[in-house]
Amino acid sequence: MNLLHSFLLDCCPLATSLTDIPASVCPENMGQIQRYWFVRKGEVAWNIPTPADPTQIPASITGLSPTVIAGWTILFAAPDDTHVVTSPLIGGDSSLTGGSTISQGGGDNSTLSGTTLINGINPTDGTARFDSLTGPQIAAFRALACEGTGLEVYLINQQGLIWGQQVGDLFTGFDVSNVVLGSMTNAGFGTRDMNMMTFQLDFDYDETKAAITPTDFNALTV
Numbered sequence: 001m002n003l004l005h006s007f008l009l010d011c012c013p014l015a016t017s018l019t020d021i022p023a024s025v026c027p028e029n030m031g032q033i034q035r036y037w038f039v040r041k042g043e044v045a046w047n048i049p050t051p052a053d054p055t056q057i058p059a060s061i062t063g064l065s066p067t068v069i070a071g072w073t074i075l076f077a078a079p080d081d082t083h084v085v086t087s088p089l090i091g092g093d094s095s096l097t098g099g100s101t102i103s104q105g106g107g108d109n110s111t112l113s114g115t116t117l118i119n120g121i122n123p124t125d126g127t128a129r130f131d132s133l134t135g136p137q138i139a140a141f142r143a144l145a146c147e148g149t150g151l152e153v154y155l156i157n158q159q160g161l162i163w164g165q166q167v168g169d170l171f172t173g174f175d176v177s178n179v180v181l182g183s184m185t186n187a188g189f190g191t192r193d194m195n196m197m198t199f200q201l202d203f204d205y206d207e208t209k210a211a212i213t214p215t216d217f218n219a220l221t222v
Contacts, residue, residue, distance in 0.1 A: 030163055030209070033094045033128070035156040035220055036087040038144060039173055043081045044152070046071070046171040048212075055170060058082045066162065066171055069217040076222075085144075089220065091131030091194060099123050099203045121203035123177075131192045133184070138195060141181040149177040153199070157211075160219045166210035174205045 046066040047056040056062055060082070064071035075084040099122030105111030133141070144151065152173030155163040164173045179199040186193050 030096075030155065030211075031157040031159060031161075033096070033155045033163075034090050034158050036090075036128075037154040037156065037162075037173070037219075038085045038087070038176075038179070039075070039083070039152050039154075040081045040147065041150045041152050041175060044075060044084065044172065047169050048166065048171050049169055053169070066212050067215045069214070069222065072217070072222065085140075086222070087141075088130060088133070088137065091129045091192070093127060093129040093196075095127050096201065097125045097127075099125070123200040123203055124205060126176075126199045126201060128197050130181070130195050130197060133193070133195055138181060138184065141195075141197065144179040145181075147179070149175075151176050151179060153179075153201075156219045158220075161211040161213055162219050163209060163211045165205065165208040167208050171210065171212065174209075175202050176200065 043058065044061075045055065045057050046061070047053040048066075050056075051061075051065050052063045054062075058078075060074050060078070061071040064074075066072070072084065075082055076086065078084070101118050102120040102122060104117040104119055105114065106116035107114045111117055130137075130141075152164075153176040154173045157163060164171055166172075177200050180197065182196045182198070184193050184195050
């Protein structure tokens with residue numbers, strides 16, 4: 001997604017009237033993210049109300065729901081682009097930091113009357129700490145960086161809910177880019193080795209966020 005132009009185009013032309021903000025009977029929070037599932041972008045889409053619908057891809061999961069383990073088992077074992085990779089549990093310091101606005105001018109001669117122009121919103125920055133990883137685990141994490149902007153991620157919280165994005169009937173992972181696992185830190189006696197992972201989500205990922213509740217498996221341990 002082109003963050004700058006997407007933000008500006010969403011504002012033009014203006015709607016006939018202001019958009020009502022829907023009422024909510026309860027607040028919504030993601031909670032602590034404790035695990036990630038990665039898949040290549042555009043390869044997996046779950047049709048929530050009608051799993052047999054042809055919009056659900058790949059064909060290997062047609063008729064299956066993301067709330068049951070059967071479909072995920074197929075994807076965990078898939079030998080192609082539909083393969084879903086699960087991370088170890090996060091050690092700690094899991095966070096998503098909302099992107100700042102991209103502004104121009106403000107109180108100077110670079111804009112008319114010194115007005116601040118808002119041109120876009122930066123991506124959301126994600127970080128997490130993984131403890132005591134083995135060499136093969138680190139190498140596999142690093143391979144994700146080669147995918148660039150071609151990944152989606154499902155976020156698993158402490159309740160085992162699977163957070164992704166729902167647009168219409170389709171549930172997918174969040175578009176994610178720049179997934180990088182940093183070098184290991186060793187602080188010596190009485191501490192665990194650790195690696196920090198960083199990534200970025202589109203600035204508007206939160207507009208379509210949705211969670212599904214597994215019915216016959218624990219997403220934190222599967």
